[in-house]
Amino acid sequence: MTPAAFSTGRVQVNKTIAELRQLGKQARAKVPYEVLGTYQPVKRNSNHMMDKIRKLLIPELLPERTQRMGASAFSFFRGTAELMEADLNQQPSSTISTFICGDAHIGNFGFYASAERRLLFDLNDFDEAGINPWEWDLKRLLVSVLLAGQANGFKEKKLRQLLPKVAESYRKSIKQMFEQTTLSRFYPLNEVSKLVTASALDEDSSNLLTAIVNRANKRDSEQVVRKFTTLDVRGNLCFRENAPRTTHVDDDFTSNVDAYFAAYRQTVRPDVNLLLSQYHITDVVRHSVGVGSFGSRCYLILLTSIDGSHLVLQVKEALPTRRQGSQLATDVTVALEQTEGQRIVDCQKILQSSSDPFLGYFAGRKQSFYVRQFRDMKESIDLTQLDWDQFKTYAQTCAWTLAIAHCQSPTAAMIRGYIGSNKEFDVAIASFAWAYAEQVQKDYAAFVAYRLA
Incomplete structure (x- = not known):
């Protein structure tokens, strides 16, 4: 709703x-x-x-x-x-x-x-x-x-x-x-x-x-780059493999990442969209995290700016809520998922006292996704x-x-x-x-x- x-x-x-x-x-x-x-x-x-x-x-x-x-x-x-x-x-x-x-x-x-x-x-x-x-x-x-x-x-x-x-x-x-x-x-x-x-x-x-x-x-995109990336045989910056948690894959998202990134940019604030126009996609990797969301389609996008600095975005599949998913008799399709990314982003903006300016969403051919900045001054308590x-x-x-x-x-x-x-x-x-x-x-x-x- x-x-x-x-x-x-x-x-x-x-x-x-x-x-x-x-x-x-x-x-x-x-x-x-x-x-x-x-x-x-x-x-x-x-x-x-x-x-x-x-x-x-x-x-x-x-x-x-x-x-x-x-x-x-x-x-x-x-x-x-x-x-x-x-x-x-x-x-x-x-x-x-x-x-x-x-x-x-x-x-x-x-x-x-x-x-x-x-x-x-x-x-x-x-x-x-x-x-x-x-x-x-x-x-x-x-x-x-x-x-x-x-x-x-x-x-x-x-x-x-x-x-x-x-x-x-x-x-x-x-x-x-x-x-x-x-x-x-x-x-x-x-x-x-x-x-x-x-x-x-x-x-x-x-x-x-x-x-x-x-x-x-101390946690920002440059720190993520130091921790999660390496140089490939051609000397290009890329995410480090750590399969199965972190691995390069060939799927719908990675094959169409440029088009999906453009669609995502249309859902963020105009100033953020303008900022993102100064970056290009350097690498994409599937990166699974957490417990409850582990196993869903999650990715990291490495962006490089015109000045050589970096920004790392996290892309997460926007599945229907768990209760709805546990009752589904048919396969989840993009038609079912198409508003799930917007639901998650809208609710986050309502419930948080202040939200990530990079929050956005888009629909792929088979799945729906939402986007946020990865590990930007983010920290949690080890209970x-x-x-x-x-x-x-x-x-x-x-x-x-x-x-x-x-x-x-x-x-x-x-x-x-x-x-x-x-x-x-x-x-x-x-x-x-x-x-x-x-x-x-x-x-x-x-x-x-x-x-x-």
């Missing part, structure tokens, strides 16, 4: 904040906290659903994808957004829809540069983004916090105390956002420097963040390296940031009305996370028995 479609839906966005909050309270009366926080098991074959997703991916990359997902229940959870989204679709709902990330697990937040070269912290993956009940994002975040915490060996007692705190952080962030004007909510700009001040981090966490900032400041205090702070910061993203939608005031200022909400959402984590463990055990036996 596009942003335009949202404004013509059932919610009349010309209502006042007070009226919208009242609608949220009415929704709570129909679906109380304890109902929203109850997980009702769904009958489905998890391996069958995952097999449908596998059919959309590159066969030669499936073995490594399987190994990555098999590393832990948390890794499995990261790679199976289709399962939770399908399950959530069968649960009681607040009925309050908003723009959501769709895969807001704790590993899908990170650091990146704004167009003004300021370091920001925000959501950073939008492949599953769309318009759905807001609590889907929060529930997925809390389940991921629990699974990641278990993978790190943190004690159950600490995790039981943490999960309501994470929900509380989301709730308080929603409240703070509605102490501001509409324009102020539109310009949050999640700068890391402000984050440090607002979070009152302890010295250990502050030092961790400082180290991340220092690493991010396995966090001690308890750092992990706790990070989880609550992610929840705070998620609420800011949700407040970009006109129905956000309804969320404010629904959650109120009640700690019972925090406990209910935490209760759901514990129940659903057991479902993930069952699905993970079935996956290991089916794929890794």
Whole structure:
């Protein structure tokens, strides 16, 4: 669903904040906290659903994808957004829809540069983004916090105390956002420097963040060139082979890259399009990353400017959302995919406080794609390296940031009305996370028995 479609839906966005909050309270009366926080098991074959997703991916990359997902229940959870989204679709709902990330697990937040070269912290993956009940994002975040915490060996007692705190952080962030004007909510700009001040981090966490900032400041296209490229036998710069993760291929995208690059340029801002006119394509390579998207068609384009400097763009296949993909009875075609790249780019621009100016999209002959800059001041947290205090702070910061993203939608005031200022909400959402984590463990055990036996 596009942003335009949202404004013509059932919610009349010309209502006042007070009226919208009242609608949220009415929704709570129909679906109380304890109902929203109850997980009702769904009958489905998890391996069958995952097999449908596998059919959309590159066969030669499936073995490594399987190994990555098999590393832990948390890794499995990261790679199976289709399962939770399908399950959530069968649960009681607040009925309050908003723009959501769709895969807001704790590993899908990170650091990146704004167009003004300021370091920001925000959501950073939008492949599953769309318009759905807001609590889907929060529930997925809390389940991921629990699974990641278990993978790190943190004690159950600490995790039981943490999960309501994470929900509380989301709730308080929603409240703070509605102490501001509409324009102020539109310009949050999640700068890391402000984050440090607002979070009152302890010295250990502050030092961790400082180290991340220092690493991010060193990551640009020239650093990528030094790390990922070499000279071929003719002395030309090219991407270094590291098959099967990074390899030169001959397919529709690489054969038509000039035409597709021209189509992509028409979807970016005029100033960015003009900037890109000063670059030419030097090399293209298929480069697979992550867990959930590993196996889809992803590429890197090496661009060289008229002054000899470089820019590296990442091109990712824009598949339908996982839930839709896991239910498809026919092959995915470009006719089905043709608006998926626009969906992802539009949602990213809505949900992030500031987005990559190189964001764009295009449709190929067989697939649809979206484009962004590769590793430009981008950095993420290695969750396995966090001690308890750092992990706790990070989880609550992610929840705070998620609420800011949700407040970009006109129905956000309804969320404010629904959650109120009640700690019972925090406990209910935490209760759901514990129940659903057991479902993930069952699905993970079935996956290991089916794929890794």
